[in-house]
Amino acid sequence: MSHIVITAAIIITIDIRTRAHGYIDMKQLDVASMTGDDLRRIFVSGDGYCLLVNHGIDMQIIKAAFDAAKSYHALPIQYKMSMKHKGDFKGYQPIDTQITHILGRVDNEELLPNHNESVFFKREGNIWPDIPGFQHDVETVANKLENLSQKLVVKFVDMLEISHIASMFPKPLYYTLRLTRYPKMQYEPGRYGLAAHRDTSFMTLLCQDGNQGLSVRDRFGIWHDVPGDMNKIVLVAGLQLRDMTFGEVIAAPHRVVGGEERYAMPFFVMAETNISH
Numbered sequence: 001m002s003h004i005v006i007t008a009a010i011i012i013t014i015d016i017r018t019r020a021h022g023y024i025d026m027k028q029l030d031v032a033s034m035t036g037d038d039l040r041r042i043f044v045s046g047d048g049y050c051l052l053v054n055h056g057i058d059m060q061i062i063k064a065a066f067d068a069a070k071s072y073h074a075l076p077i078q079y080k081m082s083m084k085h086k087g088d089f090k091g092y093q094p095i096d097t098q099i100t101h102i103l104g105r106v107d108n109e110e111l112l113p114n115h116n117e118s119v120f121f122k123r124e125g126n127i128w129p130d131i132p133g134f135q136h137d138v139e140t141v142a143n144k145l146e147n148l149s150q151k152l153v154v155k156f157v158d159m160l161e162i163s164h165i166a167s168m169f170p171k172p173l174y175y176t177l178r179l180t181r182y183p184k185m186q187y188e189p190g191r192y193g194l195a196a197h198r199d200t201s202f203m204t205l206l207c208q209d210g211n212q213g214l215s216v217r218d219r220f221g222i223w224h225d226v227p228g229d230m231n232k233i234v235l236v237a238g239l240q241l242r243d244m245t246f247g248e249v250i251a252a253p254h255r256v257v258g259g260e261e262r263y264a265m266p267f268f269v270m271a272e273t274n275i276s277h
């Protein structure tokens with residue numbers, strides 16, 4: 001007599017549109033003592049994201065920049081629209097007008113505009129709002145983030161052991177600083193504060209205002225909420241770094257689903273190269 005044993009197949013569906021599955025205890029990288037091997041453990045062997053601690057940027061400087069962002073986004077819409085950027089990402093991006101760039105898109109169904117408003121600044125040629133102290137506070141945090149980025153670039157070059165990458169980073173660096181406001185938002189299918197994407201930068205340093213809202217996707221496709229601490233900076237690798245390493249470095253997908261009002265301040269660092277896909 002023979003028996004046929006049928007093993008029930010358990011199909012676990014991970015709905016990436018639902019809230020993250022867990023609160024992540026993110027790896028912390030101590031900038032004061034980090035090595036190229038530390039970066040390798042996170043960006044090659046790990047999931048491609050970490051929190052930077054002991055990064056040398058005074059929290060008062062970060063808080064002042066968030067206060068500046070709040071003052072800016074409290075301005076009348078007519079004023080903000082008067083400094084709308086013209087495709088150069090120096091100026092205002094109104095709410096619900098930006099769709100995630102196709103290069104970084106993770107899910108092609110996520111094509112609705114992102115529910116946030118932002119103002120962008122680069123090293124030169126910016127439009128500054130008429131708010132006392134605003135330019136000083138924003139330029140101060142940008143300078144600090146650039147100094148930190150220069151240290152990280154050196155460590156990434158050390159990690160990658162590809163010396164020519166160093167020549168792709170001019171001094172001063174190419175960067176874009178974005179001051180983003182996410183309004184309070186109930187989660188709805190297909191609608192995001194910021195749809196899942198990978199950054200097109202070399203790397204991104206993200207400051208948060210203390211409120212949780214960001215989630216990141218690990219190598220198994222599971223989303224995790226990221227702590228929103230103001231004194232820790234989220235570091236994610238972008239597509240430039242991934243492509244320079246032929247995919248060895250993970251550029252982690254991340255998104256903002258919705259929730260309470262929240263401010264975020266990503267600092268995008270670009271290498272001097274063209275991305276080819």
Ligand SMILES: [Fe+2]
Nearest residue numbers: 197198199254
């Ligand atoms: Fe991003």
